[in-house]
Amino acid sequence: AYYFGGDPDxxxxxxxxxxxxxxxxxxxxxxxxxMPLKKDKLFLFTAFEKQLDASWQSLAYTLPTTLERQGDxxxxxxxxxxxxxxxxxxxxxxxxxxxxxxxxxxxVIPSARIDPVAKKMLDNLWAPNNAGDxxxxxxxxxxxxxxxxxxxxLSNRVDWQINDRWKxxxxxxFFRTNQDAPDYTGGKDPLKMRRTEGSIRNGTxxxxxxxxxxxxxxxxxxxxxxxxxxxxxxxxxMEIGVEGYKNLWPNGWWEPYMKDRPFIYFPNFQIPSGDTxxxxxxxxxxxLGYSFGALLNKYFTNHAVKIGGDVRLKRGWAARFGGLANLxxxxxxTANTTSGxxxxxxxxxxxxxxxxxxxxxxxxxxxxxxxxxxxxxxxVQDDFKISRKLTLNLGLRYEYEGGIWDPENRIPQRLDxxxxxPGMEAAIxxxxxxxxxxxxxxxxxxxxxxxxxxxRYLYNGAFYFTEENARRATNSYKLQFMPRLGAAYRxxxxxxxxxxxxxxxxxxxxxxxxxxxxxSLNLAAxxxxxxxxxxxxGVPQAFLSNPFPxxxxxxxxxxxxxxxxxxxxxxxxxxxxxxxxxxRISLNAQREIWGRTVVDVNYLMNYVSHDLLNVSLNLMDxxxxxxxxxxxxxxVANPFYNYGTVETFPGALRRQATVSVATLLQPYxxxxxxxxxxxxxxxxxxxxxxxxxxxxxxxxxxxxxxxxYVVAKSLVFYDNQDQYDFLWSNDTGHLTWADDGYGRHRxxxxxxxxxxxxxxxxxxxxxxxxxxxxxGGWQLAxxxxxxxxxxxxxxxxxxxxxxxxxxxxxSKQYWFDTTGFxxxxxxxxxxxxLYYDDLRGPSYSNLDAxxxxxxxxxxxxxxxxxxxxxxxxxxxxxxxxxLTITASDFGRTNSPAAGQLGRRLQYMFRLEx
Numbered sequence: 020a021y022y023f024g025g026d027p028d029x030x031x032x033x034x035x036x037x038x039x040x041x042x043x044x045x046x047x048x049x050x051x052x053x054m055p056l057k058k059d060k061l062f063l064f065t066a067f068e069k070q071l072d073a074s075w076q077s078l079a080y081t082l083p084t085t086l087e088r089q090g091d092x093x094x095x096x097x098x099x100x101x102x103x104x105x106x107x108x109x110x111x112x113x114x115x116x117x118x119x120x121x122x123x124x125x126x127v128i129p130s131a132r133i134d135p136v137a138k139k140m141l142d143n144l145w146a147p148n149n150a151g152d153x154x155x156x157x158x159x160x161x162x163x164x165x166x167x168x169x170x171x172x173l174s175n176r177v178d179w180q181i182n183d184r185w186k187x188x189x190x191x192x193f194f195r196t197n198q199d200a201p202d203y204t205g206g207k208d209p210l211k212m213r214r215t216e217g218s219i220r221n222g223t224x225x226x227x228x229x230x231x232x233x234x235x236x237x238x239x240x241x242x243x244x245x246x247x248x249x250x251x252x253x254x255x256x257m258e259i260g261v262e263g264y265k266n267l268w269p270n271g272w273w274e275p276y277m278k279d280r281p282f283i284y285f286p287n288f289q290i291p292s293g294d295t296x297x298x299x300x301x302x303x304x305x306x307l308g309y310s311f312g313a314l315l316n317k318y319f320t321n322h323a324v325k326i327g328g329d330v331r332l333k334r335g336w337a338a339r340f341g342g343l344a345n346l347x348x349x350x351x352x353t354a355n356t357t358s359g360x361x362x363x364x365x366x367x368x369x370x371x372x373x374x375x376x377x378x379x380x381x382x383x384x385x386x387x388x389x390x391x392x393x394x395x396x397x398x399v400q401d402d403f404k405i406s407r408k409l410t411l412n413l414g415l416r417y418e419y420e421g422g423i424w425d426p427e428n429r430i431p432q433r434l435d436x437x438x439x440x441p442g443m444e445a446a447i448x449x450x451x452x453x454x455x456x457x458x459x460x461x462x463x464x465x466x467x468x469x470x471x472x473x474x475r476y477l478y479n480g481a482f483y484f485t486e487e488n489a490r491r492a493t494n495s496y497k498l499q500f501m502p503r504l505g506a507a508y509r510x511x512x513x514x515x516x517x518x519x520x521x522x523x524x525x526x527x528x529x530x531x532x533x534x535x536x537x538x539s540l541n542l543a544a545x546x547x548x549x550x551x552x553x554x555x556x557g558v559p560q561a562f563l564s565n566p567f568p569x570x571x572x573x574x575x576x577x578x579x580x581x582x583x584x585x586x587x588x589x590x591x592x593x594x595x596x597x598x599x600x601x602x603r604i605s606l607n608a609q610r611e612i613w614g615r616t617v618v619d620v621n622y623l624m625n626y627v628s629h630d631l632l633n634v635s636l637n638l639m640d641x642x643x644x645x646x647x648x649x650x651x652x653x654x655v656a657n658p659f660y661n662y663g664t665v666e667t668f669p670g671a672l673r674r675q676a677t678v679s680v681a682t683l684l685q686p687y688x689x690x691x692x693x694x695x696x697x698x699x700x701x702x703x704x705x706x707x708x709x710x711x712x713x714x715x716x717x718x719x720x721x722x723x724x725x726x727x728y729v730v731a732k733s734l735v736f737y738d739n740q741d742q743y744d745f746l747w748s749n750d751t752g753h754l755t756w757a758d759d760g761y762g763r764h765r766x767x768x769x770x771x772x773x774x775x776x777x778x779x780x781x782x783x784x785x786x787x788x789x790x791x792x793x794x795g796g797w798q799l800a801x802x803x804x805x806x807x808x809x810x811x812x813x814x815x816x817x818x819x820x821x822x823x824x825x826x827x828x829x830s831k832q833y834w835f836d837t838t839g840f841x842x843x844x845x846x847x848x849x850x851x852x853l854y855y856d857d858l859r860g861p862s863y864s865n866l867d868a869x870x871x872x873x874x875x876x877x878x879x880x881x882x883x884x885x886x887x888x889x890x891x892x893x894x895x896x897x898x899x900x901x902l903t904i905t906a907s908d909f910g911r912t913n914s915p916a917a918g919q920l921g922r923r924l925q926y927m928f929r930l931e932x
Contacts, residue, residue: 020048020049020050020051020929020930021048021049021050021927021928021929021930022046022047022048022927022928022929023045023046023047023048023070023925023926023927024045024046024047024925024926024927025045025046025923025924025925025926026924029924030921030922030923030924031890031893031921031922031923032921033075033077033163033920033921034077034163034915034919034920034921035895035921045070045071045072045073045925046070046071047068047069047070047071047072048068048069048070049066049067049068049069049172050066050067051064051065051066051067052064052065053065056177059180060179060180061177061178061179061180062177062178062179062180063175063176063177064175064176064177064178065173065174065175065176066172066173066174067171067172067173067174068170068171068172069170069171069172070168070169070170070171071167071168071169071170072167072168072170073165073166073167073168074165074166074168075163075164075165075920076163076164076166077161077162077163077164077914077915078161078162078163078164078214079158079159079160079161079162079914080158080159080160081151081155081156081157081158081159081160082144082145082146082147082156082159082160083141083144083368083372084147084156084159085146087366087368087369087372088141088142088144088372089130090127090128090129090130090132090133090369090372091126091127091128092105092123092126092127092128092366092369093125093126093127095126095155095156095366096154096155097154097155097363097907098153098154098155098157098907098908099154099363100154101363102126103155103363103364103365103366104122104126104355104363104364105122105123105126105128105353105364105365105366105369106120106121106122106123106353106354106355106364106365107120107121107122107123107353108120108352108353108373108375108554108557108558108559109558109559111357111554111556111557111558112556112557113457113458113556113649113650113652113653116648116649116650116846117356117358117648117649117845117846118356118357118358118556118557118649118652119355119356120354120355120356120557122355128369128372128373132373133372133373134372134373134374134562134563134564135564136267136268136374136563136564137371137372137373137374137563137564138372139210139267140210140212140267141371141372143208143209143210143212144212145160145204145205145207145208145213146160146207147159147160148160148161148162149161152830152831152908152913153830153831153907153908155907157907157908157913158913162203163203164201164203165201166198166199166201166216166217167198167199167201168196168197168198169196169197169198170194170195170196170197171194171195172192172193172194172195173192173193173194174190174191174192174193175190175191175192176188176189176190177189177190184231184232184233185229185230185231185232186229186230187227187228187229187230188227188228188229189225189226189227190224190225190226190227191223191224191225192222192223192224192225193221193222193223193224194220194221194222195221196219196220196221197219198217198218198219199217200215200217200254200256200257210259210263210267210285211257211258211259211263211284211285212285212288212296212297213296214295214296214297214299215254215257215284215297215298215299216252216298216299216300217252218250218251218252218253218302219249219250219251219253220248220249220250221248221249222246222247222248222249223245223246223247223248224244224245224246225244225245225246226242226243226244226245227242227243227244228240228241228242228243229241229242236317236318236319237315237316237317237318238315238316239313239314239315239316240313240314240315240316241312241313242311242312242313243309243310243311243312244309244310245307245308245309246307246308247305247306247307248304248305248306248307249304249305250302250304250305250537251302251303251304252298252300252301252302252303253281253282253303254282254284254298255282257282257284257285257298258282258283258284259283259284259285260283261277261283263283263285264277264283268564268565270564270565272565272566272567272570272571273343273344273382273571275384275571275573275574276343276382276383276384276571277343278384278386279338279385279386279387280340280343280385281303282301283343284297284298284301284342285297285298286342286343286344286345286346287299287341287342287344287345287346288346288347288348289345289346289347289348290347290348290367290368290371291347291348291349291350291367291903291906297342298342299342300339300341301339301340301341301342302337302338302339302340302537302538303337303338303339303340303387303538304335304336304337304338304339304536304537304538305335305336305337306333306334306335306336306337306536306537307333307334307335307336308331308332308333308334309331309332310329310330310331310332311329311330312327312328312329312330313327313328314326314327315327321403321404321405322401322402322403322404323401323402323404324399324400324401324402325398325399325400325401326398326399326400327397327398327399328395328396328397328398329394329395329396329397330393330394330395330396331393331394331396332391332392332393333390333391333392333393333394333528333536334389334390334391334536335388335389335390335391335535335536335537335538336387336388336389337387337388337390337536337537337538338385338386338387338388338538339385339537339538339539340385340538341383341385343382343383344380344381344382344566345380345381345382345383346376346380346551346563346566347376347377347379347380348367348368348370348371348375348376348377349365349367349370349377350362350364350365350366350367350370350905351365351370351377352365352370352373352375352376352377352559353365353366353369353370353373353375356557356845357554357557357649357652357845358649358652358845358846359842359843359844359845359846359847360842360905361842362841362842362904362905362906362909371563373562374562374563374564375559375562375563376551376559376561376562376563376566377551378550378551378553378554379551380550380551380566381548381549381550381551382548382549382566382567382571383546383547383548383549384546384547384571384574385538385546386542386545386546386574388425388538388540388542389425389426389427390423390424390425390535390536390540391423391424391425391426392420392421392422392423392424392527392528392535392536393420393421394418394419394420394526394528395418395419395420396416396417396418396419397416397417398414398415398416398417399414399415400412400413400414400503401413401414407509408508408509408510409506409507409508409509410506410507410508411505411506412503412504412505412506412507412519413503413504413505414502414503414504415500415501415502415503416500416501416503417499417500417501418499418501418524418526419495419497419499420495420526420527420528421491421495422491422492422493422494422495422527423491423492423493423527423528423531423535423540424485424490424491424492425485425490425540425542428484428485428486428487428490429484429485429540429542429543429545429576429577430484430485430492430540430541430542431482431483431484431485431492431541431542431543431591431592432483432484432485432489432491432492432594433482433483433591433594434480434481434482434483434584434589434591434693435479435480435481435482435483436477436479436480436636436687436693437479438479438480438481438581439478439479440478440479440480440481440582440585440689442663443478443689444476444478446662446663447476447478447658447659447662447688447689448464448476448478450658451463451464451467451476451658451683451688452464454655454656454658454683455655456647456650456651456653456655456680457647457650457651457653457655457680458650458653459647459650463655463680463683463684464476466643466647466680466684467683467684469640469643469646470639470640470642470643470684471640471642471743471744472640472743472744472747472748473640473686473747476686476687476688477686477687478687478689479687480581480585480687480689480690481581482543482580482581482582482583482584482585482589483581484543484577484583492592492594493527493592493593493594493595493596493697494594494595494596495527495596495598496524496596496597496598499524499598500522501521501522501523501524502520502521502522503519503520503521503522504519504520504521505517505518505519505520505521506518506519513610513611514608514609514610514611515608515609515610516607516608516609517605517606517607517608517609518604518605518606518607519603519604519605519607520602520603520604520605521602521603522600522601522602522603523600523601523603524598524599524600524601525598525599525601526598527598530598530599530631530697531592531696531697541590541591541592541696543583543584543589543591544574544575544576544577544579544583544584544669545574545576545577546574547571547572547573547574547575547587548572548587548588549567549569549570549571549572549671550588550671550691551566551567552567552568552569552675553679553682554652555652555654555677555678555679556649556652556653556654556679557652569671569674569675570674572587572669572670572671575669578666579666579667579669582666582667582668582669583669584669584670584690585667585668585669585670585689585690586659586668586669586670586671586672586673586689586690586691587669587670587671587672587690587691588690588691588692588693588694589690589691589692589693589694590694590696591693591694591695591696592695592696592697593695593696593697593698593699596629596631596697596698596699597629597699598629598699599627599628599629599630599631599699599703600627600628600629601625601626601627602625602626602627602628603623603624603625603626604623604624605621605622605623605624606621606622606623607619607620607621607622608620614714614717615714615715615717616712616713616714617712617713617714618710618711618712619709619710619711619712619713620708620709620710620711621707621708621709621710621711622706622707622708622709623705623706623707623709624705624706625703625704625705625706626702626703626704627701627702627703627704627705628702629699629700629701630699630700630701630702630703630733630734631696631697631698631699631701632698632700632701632734632735632736633694633695633696633697633698634694634695634698634700634742634745634746635692635693635694635695635739635742635746636687636693636694636695636746637685637686637687637690637691637692637693638685638686638739638742638743638746639681639684639685639743640684640740640743641738641739641740641743641848642740643681643684644681644846645846645847645848648845648846649845649846650680651679651680651681651684652679652680652681653679653680654677654678654679655677655678655679655680655683656676656677657672657675657676657677657678658683658688659672659673659688659689660673660674660675660676661673668689670690670691671691672689672691700734700745700751700754701733701734701754702733702734703731703732703733703734703759704730704731704732704733704756705729705730705731705732706729706730706731707727707728707729707730708727708728709725709726709727709728710725710726710727711723711724711725711726712724712725716771719772719773719775719798720770720771720772720773721770721771722768722769722770722771723767723768723769723770724766724767724768724769724770725766725767725768726764726765726766727764727765727766728763728764728765729761729762729763729765730763731758731759731761732756732757732758732759733756733757733759734751734754734755734756734757735754735755735757735853736753736754736755737755737849737853738815738848738849740848741753741754741755755853757812757853757854758810758854758856760809760810760812760854761809761810762806762807762808762809762859762862762863763807764805764806764807765805765806765807766803766804766805766806767802767803767804767805768802768803769800769801769802769803770800770801771798771799771800772798772799772800773796773797773798773799774797774798774799776794776795776797777791777794777795777796777797778791778795778796780795780796783795792874796872796873797870797871797872798870798871798872799868799869799870800868800869800871801866801867801868801869801891802866802867803864803865803866804863804864804865804866805862805863805864806862806863806864807859807862808859808860808861808862808863808899809859809860809899810854810855810856810858810859810860811835811854811855811858811859811860811899811900811902812853812854812902813851813852813853813854813902814902814903814904815843815849815851816840816841816842816843816849816851816904817839817840817841817842817843817844817851818839818840818851818852819838819839819840820852821855822835822836822855822858823835823836824836824857824858827911828861828897828912829912829913830913831911832911832912833900833910833911834860834861834900834910834911834912835858835900835910836910837909837910840904840909840910841904842904842905843904860897860898860899860900860912861896861897861898861899861912861916862896863896863916864894864896865890865894865896866890866891866892866894867887867888867889867890867891868887868888868891869885869886869887869888870885870886870888871883871884871885871886872884879932880930880931880932881930881931881932882928882929882930882931883927883928883929883930883931884926884927884928885926885927885929886924886925886926886927887924887925887926887927888922888923888924889920889922889923889924889925890920890921890922890923891922892922893921893922895915895919896915896916896919897912897914897915897916898912898914898915898916898917899912900912901913
């Protein structure tokens with residue numbers, strides 16, 4: 020039996036930036052018991068655990084001031100003290116090749132221009148609780164989010180010794196976890212807008228195995244298991260229901276996408292400087308699975324042979340509903356221009372106040388999903404002892420996973436972009452050939468012909484779903500044979516050398532994000548997405564009070580056949596693909612040096628081919644944008660407006676009377692963005708050198724210390740121009756090797772030492788038993804972790820060729836010199852590096868320690884006490900600096916690393932009998 024507990028008054032300040040201190044107590048207790056039910060035949064082992072714990076997270080919002088809530092931004096500043104000028108997007112026009120706008124007079128939004136839905140939300144938004152970290156008001160609402168977890172776990176195992184040759188066992192485990200949605204606004208959130216995360220998590224697991232020995236050299240093991248989990252973001256206290264939506268939007272635009280939602284929360288709002296509002300990533304999932312396996316071990320004189328197989332079945336019943344509406348507001352909508360806007364103009368809360376949404380905003384209908392998959396594996400392994408010094412390891416494994424399938428056959432399978440769409444070219448090509456492209460003096464078709472590679476339109480596209488005779492989302496590679504070769508050579512009694520090679524294939528269920536059984540399937544027209552209409556020459560076409568004036572795209576499923584998703588954006592997986600192949604070579608040398616200490620040196624090479632990337636199949640040649648600049652944002656008549664019938668052209672493009680020139684310069688103008696996921700064109704390279712020292716417990720002292728140096732790189736697209744050039748040339752030279760960003764150096768050291776005080780020790784060997792009970796026999800243990808900083812990866816901007824690291828942390832301190840960094844001019848290709856080899860983020864360092872003692876109460880009864888200190892030295896680790904060039908804290912690190920807390924103490928009592 021054991022009990023863990025802690026008192027927050029013992030802990031250090033949780034966040035030394037905000038000076039916030041953790042408040043809730045925590046405890047954890049449990050017990051295990053083992054007993055024979057029938058002597059030498061039947062044995063029972065039971066474990067129970069229950070806990071109340073809390074996670075602490077120091078978070079912040081950047082909320083609008085009292086004046087800003089009224090539309091008055093006359094006092095809104097940039098970090099350097101200059102006025103943050105807001106511009107009226109309705110005044111957008113092209114001038115000198117760029118979109119220009121007029122500022123709001125006096126930097127004040129007229130009351131008539133404030134969106135009525137935005138006003139209602141602003142009137143009900145809680146107020147800041149501090150002045151902010153700088154003149155912009157950054158992080159002016161700081162809070163410590165404490166989430167209480169209530170958890171228990173019950174496991175029972177029975178072992179049955181049937182006879183001398185045959186034994187079997189079975190286990191049943193249950194766990195339950197519940198969690199609250201705390202109101203950190205102090206009751207000042209009537210619309211239930213606050214960010215809420217977490218979930219209830221319950222599970223059941225059943226496992227059994229049986230072992231039969233045919234003879235001393237032949238043993239068969241058969242096993243099976245079943246699991247079912249429940250992970251749901253259920254917060255009844257956060258539900259606003261249909262009435263809440265009617266209160267905000269009486270026009271009812273949202274009604275078609277409400278179906279199947281078990282809970283209705285406030286929509287998800289992203290206001291970049293103000294973080295997230297609403298229940299984020301609402302999920303509702305119950306995955307389950309089965310596995311079966313058998314292993315035959317056969318021992319010969321010089322061979323140890325293993326032959327086995329596995330079958331794993333996964334079943335999913337889930338939905339990742341997300342927000343019914345996912346609306347984003349950035350500074351760009353009220354900045355001085357639409358491309359290359361000055362980071363000192365525009366304001367996210369001004370964009371919100373007028374209801375001008377970013378084009379990344381959307382709404383989605385999400386039905387309950389079912390995703391199934393099976394994996395089959397077979398392997399044979401021979402450990403061949405050639406001599407007393409040399410052993411060979413020879414093996415072969417085969418695996419096959421057929422890919423995800425849906426019992427209702429709703430999964431998109433292929434988009435055939437080589438199949439011409441009947442009648443489209445004859446109807447559309449003449450329109451594009453005569454349609455003027457703004458003030459370029461050319462037609463849209465003539466501009467298309469100036470593209471560097473794909474110079475003509477492709478009116479192709481046939482959409483296919485899975486069917487009864489082809490149920491899999493992908494046609495998986497079937498020849499997944501994975502050899503294993505290794506050798507171990509003993510030089511002497513203290514030295515051994517090892518070399519090994521192995522090939523691994525990554526199963527589809529892991530490469531496809533691993534989330535398909537959790538409700539993340541792409542169901543195309545069964546789960547349509549409606550995007551906010553794009554800006555036309557810088558002018559918004561939709562506002563918050565009516566975010567989708569074009570109407571929501573209906574969930575029409577398969578009813579339109581090959582014409583599915585015409586006129587819409589499409590995301591689909593590569594159908595014919597090979598899974599990533601990992602070839603690994605390992606070299607190892609091990610030697611015992613002194614005091615039974617073993618040094619282990621290991622070098623690993625991991626080469627991955629067919630790594631998976633997302634590729635945009637419908638990119639306009641970016642060079643056209645660099646040449647014609649803002650002219651491509653001008654609006655022209657939409658040649659697809661009311662084209663054909665709803666059945667033959669169902670997408671949102673048919674409902675737009677005008678579109679920008681740029682949208683008509685895509686190779687497949689009849690579609691929006693075409694994203695092919697999991698395209699097997701990538702590569703990954705990883706090399707590591709690891710040195711480890713290990714000493715077993717001896718004379719009250721043991722330690723383990725390891726150092727690793729890791730270099731990892733993968734192929735990426737430097738920018739859209741490289742991606743476009745690759746797509747139409749199939750030249751992998753347009754992919755760039757880039758550092759994966761992880762810290763190169765890693766150190767982990769742990770140790771245990773008995774404090775040599777007390778009876779039988781160096782000090783106080785003859786002390787009285789009563790005194791020894793208090794001060795003798797204590798043991799100290801600890802684990803230290805160090806990770807070097809991650810490489811900092813930059814987006815498109817103007818940047819110097821080299822950067823000086825300053826290393827400042829905290830408010831108003833810079834991690835690196837920001838001289839020479841600025842926003843990229845409009846319609847200009849990026850030329851700055853993805854990263855700087857010598858510029859990395861803050862490192863991570865932490866020490867955890869334990870002080871413990873065991874008390875022998877009597878022969879069969881012992882009590883153990885432990886005092887555990889997490890972050891024992893009360894160190895502090897910082898997050899990476901902000902790398903968004905338009906952010907007021909660009910180049911600064913103002914927040915703790917994820918999971919960083921001050922020192923935390925907890926105690927434990929354990930009774931053994």
